[in-house]
Amino acid sequence: MMQGQPPVPVELQEVTSSTVEEFSEFVGVLEAEDRVALRPEISGRVVQVFVEPGERVEAGTPIARLQAEQSRAELGGATADVEASIASVNTAEAQLRAAEASQARAAADLELENTELERTQQLVTEGALPQQDLDRARNLQQTTAAALRVAQEDVGAARAALTEARARLNRSRADQTVAREDLQDSEVVAPIAGLVGDVPVRVGDFVSSSDVITSIIQNDVLELNLAVPIERSPELRVGLPVELIGGDGEAVARGQVSFVSPEVDAGAQSVLAQAQFQNNGVLRDGQFVRTRVIWNSAPGVLVPTNAVTRVAGETFVFVAGTPDQCPQEGPPGAAPPAPPGGPEGEGPSQVALQRPVTLGILQDNSYQIVSGVEEAEQVVVSGVINLQNCAPIMLQQAMGQPEP
Known part of the structure; x- marks a missing residue:
């Protein structure tokens, strides 16, 4: 122990067992769980934008509207055609009903004339009527x-006309549906719920089906993509803990490996x-983030880095510790050294014992x-730089605040 040296003010920290983690840090990129680039179905001029960047929308929310006067005119014409076709179908149905009624009357008349012809023929055979009446009855039956x-034939023609009218109605309704869809295509809506990305278009801009109006980003869950060097690939496995590291070095989010590619990026x-x-x-x-892949964790002992000194590579x-833990000075059997302040002075209660250590991970x-x-x-x-063994x-x- 050093003689007469005043105590060095230090701070002490008790060594406790904690979880020691073996990890590697990487830089990865985050991707949204779902991202949709919105493009219009038709070309046209933007007449209205309904949303702002960063706004949260639901599926079906209108995003922008394009000029659609021609689509409206086409829809109006198609609707008029549908109405005219419906009227034609109604007329054809009425004509068919009239033809069927005429056919029913003609059938009844023929049945009556057949009966009359048979009765007249019987009477002529019996001599009750002249042959002339039979000829007249036969002629009337043939006419009927x-x-x-x-x-x-009229019924057949009426049915064909009704079939054609119904076909025209179906075609006009199909044209109406197309026109309505064209009109709807002039309004761009969100296909999914999420956040609106950048909106590069403005009212008055002309856009085509290849132009991006905006993006809808569903980022409640983000996927981290990491490129892990092939040297560590044997340790990669689904379920390994992964942490996102903030600017202060602390973990801001924790997840786990959910996928490991079976292929190697040949270039990287x-x-x-x-x-x-x-x-x-x-x-x-799209954010680049610092990440920490934790390979293993186990109980261990940690000390602050400022508690470690290096001397000659060790x-x-x-x-x-206590003074009695220090090696004795002088020859064997000599009296123990006097404490600081003289034989009657009060010795130090604690001393610093230099201890060689083997370090693990940082x-x-x-x-x-x-x-x-x-x-x-x-x-x-603290105060390590001023210390020597014992x-x-x-x-x-306990020393009080140092004077300025």
Whole structure:
């Protein structure tokens, strides 16, 4: 122990067991779960924009409207054709009903004339009527049969006319549907719920079906794409924890690997890994982020980096101990050295013991101690530069504030 040296003010920290994680940091890119680029179905001039960038919309929300006067005129003409076709169908149905009624009357007349012809022929055979009456009855029956045939032809023609009228009605209704769809195509609507991206078009701009009006981004869940070097690919597996790191080095979101590509990017010699994260409101589609893939975690001992010193390539920490733990000075059997302040002075209650340690991984601002320090020991975390082995120490708060 150093003789007569005043205690060095230090801060101590108790060594505790914590979770030690082996991890690697990468830069990845976030992608929205679903993203749709909106393009108009028709070409036209923008007459109205309903949304602002960043606005949240539901599926079916109008985004923009294009000029649609021609579509409206086409829809009006198609609607008029439908109405005219309906009238034609109604007329054809009425004509068919009239032809069928005439056919029914002609059939009844023929049945009557057939009966009359048979009765007259019987009477002529019996000599009750002259042959002339039979000829007249036969002629009337033939005339009635001809009338029935004409009525049947009229029914066939009426049915054909009705079929054609109905076909025209179907065609006009189809034209009306197309015209209505063309009119609807002039209004661009959101196909999914999400946030509106940039809106590059303005009222008055002419756009075609190849122009992007805006994008709808569904970013409640974001997918992280990581390119992991092929050297670490054997350790990649679904379920590995992944953290997003903020500017202060702290984790802002935590997820896990959900997909590992079976292929290697030949150019970059990397493997694609993906993880999903719930958006906490600060993450953005297309954002580059620092990430931490945690390969393994286990209980271990950590000490702050400022507690570690290096001498001649070896690493040490100072732990708080008692003077009797220091090596004795002088020859064996000599009296123990006098404490500071003389034989009757009060000696230091604690000294700094220099302890060689074996370091593991660096985690945040702490080193893993593989060996050299045990749990519950007190390590010196400030004032280390002024210490030597067995130097007396005193807690800094006990020394009072230094004068300026």
